Amino acid sequence: MGFWDFLKPRSKEHVEACWPGGKMLQVHMEYDTEKTIFTYFGRFGLTFNISKSQLTGAIVKEISRTHSVLQVYSGVDCVGTTDILPTEACNIMKDWLGQY
Structure with missing residues (x-):
């Protein structure tokens, strides 16, 4: 993703989004259904992409009593790690991924 790519309009027609901490947290995950x-x-x-066919699991790793990260796996390899977020937000994202 280039420096100015955030200015390009993106089609949200076939996209479902999960905002685990609301818009105030500024962190979200999207799923393009097409x-x-x-x-x-x-x-x-910070961004990362993974196709549904490559996704094999997601694990919430605890950083402290209140905060964690969500690690996304393809096979045995970790292909993406989220920002440090409240544990509840990580669990919401993990459950949302599990729907698909």
Whole structure:
């Protein structure tokens, strides 16, 4: 993703989104139902993509008593790690991924 890509309009026609902490947290995950790709949008431009066919699991790793990260796996390899978020937000995203 280039520096100015955030200015390009993106079609939201076939996209479902999960905002685990609401819009105030500024972190969300999207699922494109046509391309079957999950995309994570984190703080400070952190993003990663994974196709539904490659996704084998998601694990919530605890950082402290109140905060965790969500790690997304393809096979045995971790292909994406979210920002440090409240544990509840990570569990919401994990459950949302499990729907698909």
